[in-house]
Amino acid sequence: MIPGKCRSRLGSGGKPAADSETIGPPVSGKVVRTIGISFESHFEGGNGELLAIDGDEVCFRVDKRKSPVCLWWYVKLDGVAGRRVRLVLQEVSARAGGAMEYADGKVRPVASVDGGPWRRLRPGFVDAEADKVTFEVPFASTARRARVAFCYPYVYSDLWRACRQWRKLPGVSVGSLVTSQGGRDVPLLLIGDPDSAPRDMVAIVARQHAGETPGSFVLEGILEALTGSGPVGKWARSKALIAVVPAVDVDNVAEGGYGKDERPVDYNRDWLKPRRPQTKALRRLLADLASRHRYRVFLDLHAPWTADPNMLVWTPPELVDEATGRAQDRLARLIFAHQTAAFDVAWSDCLATPESWGNWQLMSGIRQAIDHGVASVCVETTYHRTHAGRWASPHLYRGHGRAIARAVVDFCREDS
Numbered sequence: 001m002i003p004g005k006c007r008s009r010l011g012s013g014g015k016p017a018a019d020s021e022t023i024g025p026p027v028s029g030k031v032v033r034t035i036g037i038s039f040e041s042h043f044e045g046g047n048g049e050l051l052a053i054d055g056d057e058v059c060f061r062v063d064k065r066k067s068p069v070c071l072w073w074y075v076k077l078d079g080v081a082g083r084r085v086r087l088v089l090q091e092v093s094a095r096a097g098g099a100m101e102y103a104d105g106k107v108r109p110v111a112s113v114d115g116g117p118w119r120r121l122r123p124g125f126v127d128a129e130a131d132k133v134t135f136e137v138p139f140a141s142t143a144r145r146a147r148v149a150f151c152y153p154y155v156y157s158d159l160w161r162a163c164r165q166w167r168k169l170p171g172v173s174v175g176s177l178v179t180s181q182g183g184r185d186v187p188l189l190l191i192g193d194p195d196s197a198p199r200d201m202v203a204i205v206a207r208q209h210a211g212e213t214p215g216s217f218v219l220e221g222i223l224e225a226l227t228g229s230g231p232v233g234k235w236a237r238s239k240a241l242i243a244v245v246p247a248v249d250v251d252n253v254a255e256g257g258y259g260k261d262e263r264p265v266d267y268n269r270d271w272l273k274p275r276r277p278q279t280k281a282l283r284r285l286l287a288d289l290a291s292r293h294r295y296r297v298f299l300d301l302h303a304p305w306t307a308d309p310n311m312l313v314w315t316p317p318e319l320v321d322e323a324t325g326r327a328q329d330r331l332a333r334l335i336f337a338h339q340t341a342a343f344d345v346a347w348s349d350c351l352a353t354p355e356s357w358g359n360w361q362l363m364s365g366i367r368q369a370i371d372h373g374v375a376s377v378c379v380e381t382t383y384h385r386t387h388a389g390r391w392a393s394p395h396l397y398r399g400h401g402r403a404i405a406r407a408v409v410d411f412c413r414e415d416s
């Protein structure tokens with residue numbers, strides 16, 4: 001404890017939350033306070049470096065590890081009963097992508113109390129000069145432990161829990177793509193028989209950037225539709241071969257690393273002469289399957305910058321032949337057309353990959369489009385709010401995924 005070290009000055013407009021808005025079960029009985037708050041980040045998917053605890057104020061910063069910045073953080077607090085905790089994220093511009101990204105209520109992290117449902121916090125107060133954001137979190141007197149994260153967590157054990165469910169579904173096999181550098185199994189899902197007569201082939205990858213958790217929930221929605229009893233599922237079982245790597249960077253998914261632009265090479269900039277085991281194996285697998293099937297669609301599931309809305313991003317048409325350019329434009333327009341009102345994508349937020357993103361010709365979608373002439377779209381799904389101001393949730397992410405699956409099926413059907 002370092003008294004006074006991180007005492008926050010709340011910015012203007014900071015209204016204290018009403019007691020009725022405490023997080024946790026309803027108050028009953030007397031208020032119980034523990035001796036102090038404790039902080040933890042060394043758990044599955046956790047990220048955060050404690051700087052100081054001063055009474056009800058907890059100051060921390062992100063742990064960048066091998067990335068130049070880190071949007072992802074995920075911490076546990078113990079001893080929060082009856083406290084109005086001030087959770088202060090420091091060095092936000094220096095380490096976490098920019099303090100002003102959190103301004104104007106654009107970012108609302110999520111919290112879960114004692115294993116209960118995740119709820120969004122109220123907007124934080126940005127002190128740009130001090131490079132910090134403060135979230136006031138009032139906890140009920142019955143609350144004991146809280147988990148607080150930049151966005152809904154989806155960790156390595158969540159991935160395997162999902163794999164165990166997927167493998168029960170008809171036509172789905174779950175195997176191993178490769179072992180990661182950290183010694184973890186990288187799961188590979190196949191829907192359909194790779195040794196069958198040629199089928200329409202769709203490849204889907206998620207979590208090349210491990211901290212971009214929305215991609216995993218979107219993938220759950222896509223797979224729900226592709227394995228369901230409706231027309232999308234029927235098409236998948238009768239006409240398609242779907243290859244899915246639900247988490248590419250499993251090591252950072254497990255260890256809480258953000259992963260983007262990580263040394264020695266970003267997973268999504270490793271697709272020309274791969275150095276990582278996952279990208280080597282995945283490129284080889286897709287080339288092999290493409291030699292035996294009609295490779296139609298490559299989907300790469302990400303999340304955008306801190307407060308950005310949903311986006312679709314595709315290969316600049318000048319990098320591919322005319323037919324491929326037309327195909328990916330049609331796929332992007334179909335995804336846009338299938339969107340639901342509940343979780344919108346604005347066409348004005350969709351674009352060809354800008355050269356300024358860096359090493360663009362080494363990216364997975366662009367390489368697959370160039371090498372295989374496949375319609376390739378990168379789906380960037382917001383951590384926080386859509387263009388129309390809807391707050392994202394796992395439920396809405398999955399709905400977004402189901403809409404994307406319908407678009408993929410329409411795309412393949414129209415083109416056959």
Ligand SMILES: [Zn+2]
Nearest residue numbers: 209212302303
């Ligand atoms: Zn990404």
